[in-house]
Amino acid sequence: MVDPILINKFLTSTLIVGTIYLIATLGEVVAERSGVVNLGLEGLMEIGATIGIIVALLTVNPWIGFLAAMGTCALVACIHAFVTVTLRLNQFASGLAIYILGLGLGVMLREYARSVYAPLLLKIPEVRLYPIGVPILKDIPIIGALFNVNIMVYVGIALSIILWFILFKTRIGLNIRSVGENPAAADAAGINVFRVRYYCVIFGGAMAGIAGAYLMLGHTPQIMGAPIVLGRGWIAIALVIFSFWNPIRALFGAFLFGGLELAYYWLQSIAIFRSYVPLLIAIPHITAIILLTIMSIEALRKRLGAPAALGIPYSRE
Amino acid sequence: MSTPLNETVVLMKDIVKTFPGGVVANDHITFDLKRGEIHGLLGENGAGKTTLVNILYGLYKPDSGEIYVKGRRVKLNSPRDAIKLGIGLVPQHFKLVEVHTVVENIILGLKEYGFILRIREAEERIRELARKYGFRIDPKAKIWQLSMGERQYVEIMKALFRNADILILDEPTTVLTPQETEQLFKVLKRMKEEGKSIIFITHKLDEALTICDRITVLRKGRKIGTVTPDKVTKVDLARMMVGREVLFRISKSKMKVKAEKPILIVENLSVLSDKGVLAVKNVSFSVYPGEILGIAGIAGSGQEELMEAIAGLRKPVKGKIIIKGRDVTYASPREIYELNVAYIPEDRIRTGSLPNLTLWENLILKHHRRKPLVKHKIILNFKEIFKFAEKRKREFEIVAPNIFVPARTLSGGNLQRLILARELTGKPDLILAVYPTRGLDVGATEYVRKVLLRERDRGAAIVLVSEELDEIFQLSDRIAVIHNGELMGIVPTSQATVEEIGLMMGGALRR
Numbered sequence: 001m002v003d004p005i006l007i008n009k010f011l012t013s014t015l016i017v018g019t020i021y022l023i024a025t026l027g028e029v030v031a032e033r034s035g036v037v038n039l040g041l042e043g044l045m046e047i048g049a050t051i052g053i054i055v056a057l058l059t060v061n062p063w064i065g066f067l068a069a070m071g072t073c074a075l076v077a078c079i080h081a082f083v084t085v086t087l088r089l090n091q092f093a094s095g096l097a098i099y100i101l102g103l104g105l106g107v108m109l110r111e112y113a114r115s116v117y118a119p120l121l122l123k124i125p126e127v128r129l130y131p132i133g134v135p136i137l138k139d140i141p142i143i144g145a146l147f148n149v150n151i152m153v154y155v156g157i158a159l160s161i162i163l164w165f166i167l168f169k170t171r172i173g174l175n176i177r178s179v180g181e182n183p184a185a186a187d188a189a190g191i192n193v194f195r196v197r198y199y200c201v202i203f204g205g206a207m208a209g210i211a212g213a214y215l216m217l218g219h220t221p222q223i224m225g226a227p228i229v230l231g232r233g234w235i236a237i238a239l240v241i242f243s244f245w246n247p248i249r250a251l252f253g254a255f256l257f258g259g260l261e262l263a264y265y266w267l268q269s270i271a272i273f274r275s276y277v278p279l280l281i282a283i284p285h286i287t288a289i290i291l292l293t294i295m296s297i298e299a300l301r302k303r304l305g306a307p308a309a310l311g312i313p314y315s316r317e
Numbered sequence: 318m319s320t321p322l323n324e325t326v327v328l329m330k331d332i333v334k335t336f337p338g339g340v341v342a343n344d345h346i347t348f349d350l351k352r353g354e355i356h357g358l359l360g361e362n363g364a365g366k367t368t369l370v371n372i373l374y375g376l377y378k379p380d381s382g383e384i385y386v387k388g389r390r391v392k393l394n395s396p397r398d399a400i401k402l403g404i405g406l407v408p409q410h411f412k413l414v415e416v417h418t419v420v421e422n423i424i425l426g427l428k429e430y431g432f433i434l435r436i437r438e439a440e441e442r443i444r445e446l447a448r449k450y451g452f453r454i455d456p457k458a459k460i461w462q463l464s465m466g467e468r469q470y471v472e473i474m475k476a477l478f479r480n481a482d483i484l485i486l487d488e489p490t491t492v493l494t495p496q497e498t499e500q501l502f503k504v505l506k507r508m509k510e511e512g513k514s515i516i517f518i519t520h521k522l523d524e525a526l527t528i529c530d531r532i533t534v535l536r537k538g539r540k541i542g543t544v545t546p547d548k549v550t551k552v553d554l555a556r557m558m559v560g561r562e563v564l565f566r567i568s569k570s571k572m573k574v575k576a577e578k579p580i581l582i583v584e585n586l587s588v589l590s591d592k593g594v595l596a597v598k599n600v601s602f603s604v605y606p607g608e609i610l611g612i613a614g615i616a617g618s619g620q621e622e623l624m625e626a627i628a629g630l631r632k633p634v635k636g637k638i639i640i641k642g643r644d645v646t647y648a649s650p651r652e653i654y655e656l657n658v659a660y661i662p663e664d665r666i667r668t669g670s671l672p673n674l675t676l677w678e679n680l681i682l683k684h685h686r687r688k689p690l691v692k693h694k695i696i697l698n699f700k701e702i703f704k705f706a707e708k709r710k711r712e713f714e715i716v717a718p719n720i721f722v723p724a725r726t727l728s729g730g731n732l733q734r735l736i737l738a739r740e741l742t743g744k745p746d747l748i749l750a751v752y753p754t755r756g757l758d759v760g761a762t763e764y765v766r767k768v769l770l771r772e773r774d775r776g777a778a779i780v781l782v783s784e785e786l787d788e789i790f791q792l793s794d795r796i797a798v799i800h801n802g803e804l805m806g807i808v809p810t811s812q813a814t815v816e817e818i819g820l821m822m823g824g825a826l827r828r
Contacts, residue, residue, distance in 0.1 A: 174417075175426070181415070182414045185425070186426070189412075
């Protein structure tokens with residue numbers, strides 16, 4: 001039989017890794033609910049990762065690292081908002097540009113930091129997030145996993161519940177959803193469509209920044225001049241579809257994909273799976289490709305319940 | 318702030334509005350609205366009705382003129398200002414979020430129901446107001462589940478929730494069945510009795526005479542006059558509106574003996590809409606040479622999808638389409654038009670023409686593969702093309718400086734003439750006309766109808782989709798009624814009544 005301790009360990013890691021997806025996905029859910037797709041998630045996360053770790057190491061405080069990553073990515077997301085909302089240019093093109101910008105900027109800054117701040121690497125143990133590990137509770141089989149994770153996992157779970165409530169039970173949520181479904185109707189009801197979209201895109205950017213910083217501080221702290229997000233941003237975009245633009249459902253999708261990512265490391269230690277390892281690595285990405293294809297087919301997208309005005313710039317008349 | 322009955326609540330004085338390009342939409346128009354009256358604003362498309370109310374609603378700023386609301390001079394910079402003064406607009410094209418509920422649509426943008434929305438409280442108020450004015454509405458229903466008539470009530474409710482006592486309804490009956498129109502009129506009368514003032518925009522003379530207390534007629538941006546319905550006849554109003562005598566009946570010759578073989582047979586056809594739901598459900602009919610089959614129905618009942626399927630632009634999921642004995646169910650649009658089928662689409666700009674290309678380019682489209690317009694199969698023969706285009710332009714009286722201007726510079730009526738000129742080249746055996754007169758002024762409408770009748774008399778089979786019952790009755794030999802994608806029945810025009818067709822359009826009657 002499989003060791004229960006091993007199962008708990010797997011579930012704990014799943015929650016920790018899944019939170020990377022969760023936070024990025026939640027931000028994108030909000031942005032897309034307002035009608036703007038941001039394909040630049042991967043790039044934003046790359047910037048968030050770099051800024052997060054560098055600032056955290058410089059200040060020896062992970063939270064300042066998170067804040068800095070959030071702020072920086074919010075600023076970069078402003079570019080996307082300006083291009084797509086104000087200039088009304090193609091959201092996909094702008095998103096791809098943000099992706100390339102983010103990837104380059106993130107890797108370059110990290111490479112630079114490595115050459116300048118090499119000694120700082122010693123401080124990594126001081127800034128990384130450790131599992132809280134509630135005594136006794138953490139040893140309960142299966143459920144115990146929930147009590148042996150870092151604080152950001154709880155933040156992620158809480159955020160998905162809060163965002164669900166805001167989107168579906170409050171005035172602001174109604175405004176956001178209406179803007180994403182029918183901006184002309186929202187405009188007629190006196191809602192500033194442009195402002196709502198700006199806020200949502202910036203929020204999505206800030207969340208991607210947190211996700212990137214968390215990837216570093218909560219998962220794999222390092223300063224290497226190479227991409228680190230490795231497609232997780234793209235998977236997060238696919239997860240938005242997988243969760244039907246619903247923050248609560250994003251919770252399940254994110255942890256499922258967290259598990260899939262880990263499954264590869266775990267399963268390769270089991271002999272019979274070993275020859276399938278390349279396939280296992282590909283699973284999340286194949287799933288992402290399928291989901292993204294679905295999104296590009298208009299009829300299917302509408303049937304899944306995508307915001308009707310998703311991807312369409314709004315202008316009066 | 319209460320004003321006594323018969324007091325003027327709105328006074329628009331000497332309103333002038335000129336649009337970029339020099340079009341004078343409103344030329345010194347003076348308009349007043351009294352408390353507790355329904356004031357009709359009658360005019361053709363482009364007469365300036367919508368511009369005038371958009372000024373009152375704060376959407377446009379007038380170049381000059383004064384506006385008084387409830388006795389005070391006001392400056393309206395945005396709809397927000399208008400709403401504050403108690404002015405509500407029910408737009409012609411509803412602005413509703415289809416996947417949201419009625420209550421969500423109504424309270425959108427309101428602050429009264431809290432940050433965490435108190436939905437129940439709003440629902441209660443909706444029910445209460447609906448009861449007061451005599452209509453039914455389920456606050457929990459999603460908009461897409463509602464009929465056009467019900468959606469109109471949601472728009473009216475939106476205005477009422479914003480405390481409107483001056484209501485502007487822009488062409489409210491275009492999307493309604495005759496029964497729904499009657500129901501709406503009852504509600505409007507009830508509102509009038511409650512002291513609300515209503516501006517009723519329309520181009521339908523009968524409606525203006527039925528519901529309005531006073532009617533102001535606009536023509537080409539000018540006010541022609543304000544009359545009361547008891548002092549004028551329909552003919553008077555039409556003359557004021559158009560500026561000349563109007564024929565209300567186009568003479569239609571009797572249909573020749575029905576040929577044995579239909580040109581078009583549609584069998585158990587089912588078609589999906591863009592959203593992937595069944596828009597046409599198991600529809601069967603056939604059309605014979607020399608007849609017009611009118612398809613009546615509220616806009617969005619599946620008629621567009623049906624016509625697109627016949628034209629080859631949309632693949633059916635079930636059933637058969639046979640044109641001139643050939644199964645064309647899955648044929649391409651080109652295979653279909655090569656069977657000599659003309660298609661006059663709903664959207665003149667997006668489907669019907671290439672707006673940025675010139676008149677001649679638009680005119681030769683579809684014919685540009687045939688001799689003599691091409692030499693050696695691929696090289697355009699400009700001499701012949703220009704001759705062809707000039708001839709078509711003359712025949713169909715397209716008003717344009719020359720054949721080298723882009724199609725987008727044409728007015729709606731001229732663009733439709735252009736499409737007719739192109740589609741009717743080569744004497745088609747089957748003509749698919751989708752809302753061919755939508756948005757055209759009286760003159761252009763008359764022209765299009767005459768052309769269709771001419772084609773019918775020549776022996777073409779015509780399928781005509783229209784939302785104007787007048788048009789259906791005037792032109793069709795038989796009327797097929799579609800409701801929610803289903804064919805409710807086919808009735809010979811000579812045996813049909815407006816009431817009956819209306820009931821069928823609403824799904825209440827099957828024949």
